[in-house]
Amino acid sequence: MRRLSSTAPSLLAGLLLAALALPPAAIAQNADARRGATAVRGTVPYATRDDAMRFADDVATRRNLDRDWVRATIGAAQLLPNVPRLMLPPAKGSPKNWNAYRARIVDPIRINAGVRFWRDNAALLARAEAEYGVPPEIIVGIIGVETLYGRIMGNFRVIDALATLSFDFPQGHPRAAEREAFFRGELESFLSIESRTAQDPLVPLGSYAGAMGMPQFMPSSIAKYAVDFDGDGRIDLVNNTADVIGSVANYFKAFGWQRGMASxxxxxxxxxxxxxxxxxxxxxxxxxxxxxxxxxxxxxxxxxxxxxxxxxxxxxxxxxxxxxxxxxTQNFYVITRYNWSSYYAMSVLELGNEVKAIVSP
Incomplete structure (x- = not known):
């Protein structure tokens, strides 16, 4: 499995797509684990954990947030018992298989959905290309690979996922300390974002790694790269395709996308x-x-x-x-900043190109 960059907006897609390149036995094992993670939310509240409450106090101080609100929010998070093992690297086995990987991602369902998405949002995609230099097929490819254009955005409470991986990250992982620090940073970013909204911080849903919305941005990526592309005064990556399209384009530009360069x-x-x-x-x-x-x-x-x-x-x-x-090229490398995998980047390119061939033959 690829190494996960701290800047990558989507952690779930990286894990699932990396798994698609694995042999069938490993895929089945990961599927069983995902079913276990989805079946039940944990029953251990983090309000009883000293380490979680110390972290809450630190975040409140660093971010100038209401201490009681931060403690109550983290305290209400539940341990997701099966999520930590989903973070462990897969066992070594047969070589990856690009042809099998591609067949599962660049399929008729995603292609047809991508055609509808492009046609429904042609003006927004054109404006994003004009402003950020990122062509429609790249944006369409990303959103299709990540969430099938919003159909699969995750059903885990984000607070539960981030708390679990912040305080119960598997110590058997070869980079456990680094990954734990990453997720604590994401939990802090999530709390900071939620503190500026009127919504209940226990409501947002996402992947089992805490990625959210159609583009599956991690909280730190929302804070850095999400944009209000339709100018309505708020950023919504779940229901507002304008904000989704603009935010993906802005992310790519921020990481060095070169206008007009082949990937x-x-x-x-x-x-x-x-x-x-x-x-x-x-x-x-x-x-x-x-x-x-x-x-x-x-x-x-x-x-x-x-x-x-x-x-x-x-x-x-x-x-x-x-x-x-x-x-x-540099642009291919930029796609891997979204998810550090050449297989992922190629699937984005090929899905986008398949859709483009239908929309703009």
């Missing part, structure tokens, strides 16, 4: 000149000029040869078959 180029590997260790060393981070990329045995053609930016060799495993490769 990937075709690539062919020359076995006689191939220096695979050199090409794969930076992973998905663009590092090579077009010339140095070719010098290491990656053959490009057409406009890719004159690409002014840096490139990365992206490997997509296909189970028992030979891997697929593409050359990823």
């Amino acid at each position: 990937i180029f075709p690539v062919r590997l020359d076995p006689e000149r191939l220096k695979m260790q050199i090409l794969m060393a930076p992973d998905i981070k663009p590092t090579f000029s077009a010339d140095s990329f070719v010098a290491a045995g990656a053959t490009l053609r057409g406009e890719a040869l004159s690409h002014p930016g840096l490139l990365a060799l992206i490997e997509l495993q296909n189970g028992p078959d030979a891997p697929s490769y593409v050359a990823g």
